[in-house]
Amino acid sequence: GENVEQHPSTLSVQEGDSAVIKCTYSDSASNYFPWYKQELGKRPQLIIDIRSNVGEKKDQRIAVTLNKTAKHFSLHITETQPEDSAVYFCAARSGHASGGSYIPTFGRGTSLIVHP
């Protein structure tokens, strides 16, 4: 099955700096890569996603890049703000059914701390 590695586990930056979180995946058939943000005590919420026919996607201060050859994808946050502090999860979903279904596999999360 799919295996997703996420690094770093903790990332501390100063307000205004950029933050980069990286994920690698094992299944070359994976074709959908969402990113979720989870604030303390809250639910994970989708912030951006990318599909395998696209190399980069941007939404204001956040962007995701995908390198299918190397099987890795990254989340980039520019001009970080204290409200960006949260745990971020990447996920990869295979285009091949495992047991008849396509279930995303999550990374273990990155705790981003933005210092004012």
Place this chain on the structure above:
Amino acid sequence: NAGVTQTPKFQVLKTGQSMTLQCAQDMNHNSMYWYRQDPGMGLRLIYYSASEGTTDKGEVPNGYNVSRLNKREFSLRLESAAPSQTSVYFCASSVDNYSNQPQHFGDGTRLSIL
């Protein structure tokens, strides 16, 4: 439009007790999921239901059972709770489980087993 609703939000059980976590979605989604979240472990899939009438095991199904009651509702049951099941449980839903659409999560149930 409430999205995904989970009940209860908090629960404390004694070892050996049983309970059912409830989940309902109002987005007309076909697929529903139960995850547990432990520190440093990310989100681990317990069970999922690809469509009404079907359920399948995920990564960590031992000690749990599920029921897809109808298209809206998907419950998770602990028959004999153990301290190792202390965790935060999230229910999620998606349009289906084969197109590239995201999952929508509930607010979670914080469960402590003493």
